[in-house]
Every structure is written in C-alpha cells, then in structure tokens.
Amino acid sequence: MRTSYDTDDVVLLLKDVTGLVKPQPAKERERLIQSGRHYCEMLPVEYVPTSEYMDMYKKALEQYAAPTAAAIGKLADKIIHFKGADPVLISIARAGIPVGILLKRFIKAKYNLDLKHYSISIIRGRGIDDNALKYILGRHAPEKLLFVDGWIGKGAILNELKKDLDNEAYTGISPDIAVVSDPAYVTRLCGTHEDILIPSSCLNCTVSGLISRTFLRDDIIKCDDFHGAVYYGELKDNDLSYGFIEEVEKHFDISVTDNILQGSDDTIPGLNCGMNEVLEIAHHFNIPDINFIKPGIGETTRVLLRRIPWKILVDPSYKDDMTLRHIIRLAHEKNTRVQFYSLKNYKCCGIIKKLADI
Secondary structure: OOOOOOOOOOEEOOEEOOOOOOOEOHHHHHHHHHOOOOHHHOOEOOOOOOHHHHHHHHHHHHHHHHHHHHHHHHHHHHHHHHHOOOOEEEEEOOOHHHHHHHHHHHHHHHHOOOOOEEEEOEEOOOEEOHHHHHHHHOOOOHHHEEEEEEEOOOOHHHHHHHHHHOOHHHOOOOOOEEEEEOOOOOOOOEEEOOOOOOHHHHOOHHHOOOEOOOEOOOOOOOOOOOOEEOEOHHHHHHOOHHHHHHHHHOOOOOOOOOOOOOOHHHHOOOOOHHHHHHHHHHHHHOOOOHHHEEEOHHHHHHHHHHOOEEEEEEOHHHOOOHHHHHHHHHHHHOOOEEEEOOOOOOOEEEEEOOHHHO
8 A cells, every 4th residue: 555654664454446436525425424325435535724724733733742742652651561572553544553653663762672563444334454454463473463543532443343353263362452542431551541632633644644544345345455545646745644753753751661550540441431421412412323423632523524513512621722723623614513511531522414404
C-alpha cells in the first residue's frame, strides 16, 4: 500500500484500490448507510479544510502536542511493563497509525528497542482483516501481538476485536488494545482516561499518511486480498503527517520513571462507564440505535468530518475549552446545533442525523 509514511515507521497491510472507488458526498453516503448498506463499501469525499479551520489545527498542535506526548510516554511504559520487551505493534488503520509510529519512536528512544509495527484494518460489523493478521502470524508469535488505536469512544472496535479473536486460529493473541485516550474506561493500556484532544483527530488523510479510511467490497476486495484503501497522491503538497509526528516527538520525556500505574482504575479494565453514558444519552434523546451516538473528541470530530450530524453535545464545564475549538468551528461550517448537556466521561458527543430527518 502506498503511503507518505516511511516503511521504517510502519508497514501497511492494505490493498491499494486507488482509482477503483469513487468517493461519495456525505448526504448520499448517509442515506445509503441508513438504508442498510455497510459504510465500509463506500468512501467519503475527504473534507477540504478551510483556512480558518487549518489555523485552529495549527494552534491545537502547538498547544496539545505536549499532553499527547505525555500520554504516549505513559502508554509506552505500560506496554513494556505489561507486554515485555519485544511486542509487535499492530495499529488499526487509519487513526491508529500515527499513534503506533509515536509509540515505536518513544520506545526506541527510551528503551533502545526497535519494535515491528504493522497496520491492518478492523471494520465494525465486518471484523478484522483475517488475511493481514495471518500474514503477521506467519512472522511473529501470537502472544507478542498488541493492537493499537488512537482513542476509544464507546468501545465498539474493542468489542469487535474480542469477538474476532475468539477463534482457534488466533489462540494466544491478546484482545487488549492500547490507546492514547480511553474516557470509556475499558482498557488499562491507555495513556489517559481523560477525553483529551489528540491533534491528529482534527484532520483526515493529510495527517494519516495520505491514505483513506479502509474499504471492503466483494467486487474489488477478493478472498485472498487485504482490506483496501485509497492513496491520495494529489494531496502530497498538503501532507502534514510527519509534521504531526515530529511536533509531538519534540515533547517526549524519556526521563520519567514513575509512569506505569497511577490510580486503581488503570488496573481494572472493562468498567465500561462510557457505554452506560451512551445508553443514558440514547434514552434522553430517544435514539434507538447507539451507533448514531459518537462520544468523545475524536469520535465527535469524525461525525462532523464524515457523516451528517444532528447535533453536538458539549458538557457546560467545557464550553470555552480550547480543545473543542475545532469542533465548534466544524459545527458552524456544517450548520449543526451545539447543545450544552451534562456529560460524565466525555467533553463532547456527536449524534448522527436520522435518515428520516435528512
């Protein structure tokens, strides 16, 4: 798979489907999804940021590269503590890729360990890319594998992972997932349980190696293929992928020694406070399908960039929080209502508009 990332940083186990899939506008795609077509069978038209939005991204990167680096450092220490000195990182394409690269670089700097890092596709409702995982298993012991993603919203991908790994072919692979931010409280392998702004969540392919989100459709992806993705080579002049990596890397602190366990919640995975809150939101707003509810900064941003939003919920205590400025800007551009609503685990939550309302 072509990408602007160097193969020393990550090997993408994806099929290049550039030119084979026509991206679709958000409204057209949303109607098809809510009529029963799976989202992975289509690709969205990539959002082209306005100059105002790009200004906000640059400010977000300046302000939140350091907190992101601190969370990466804590997560890296946990990985070495819990998984040993030679884990194999498998980032979930595409939001997990920059996190996997940062983890690989931090662990190299602090522990002088050069970890293998692959990226593969996991799709909610369709599962893990079996061909990609079997490729990795042909080269590495199953107990060494560790899945990596950017953040956890309500835990859907983690649940997908657990379901898919309940298979004799994958005996020995841990269903753990390592993330920078886990406000849902479902994994001990996180940099923080706070709903923090990871600046890479603000953009799409231009901060993710110029690749699309992953794609799976039988007429293009055959039984022996990896899941697919598109390479946006025409956007190479706007590529900020390494700008993000290098800005966060500047703030690495490899001298921290007490980074492993800070608080009992880090040792108790599966509390799933996030899902309880999602169910409360569904009840309050009479939303029958919880897949319409996307909690947390990262997921709210995705709703605004890829889907048709109904409204954005913001906890009143964060109404002036700088981490939400890009969300407020996107909501303004998309003419989407922002409603203040008390949240326990998250700073904000995106809700997708129902088909009947589009």
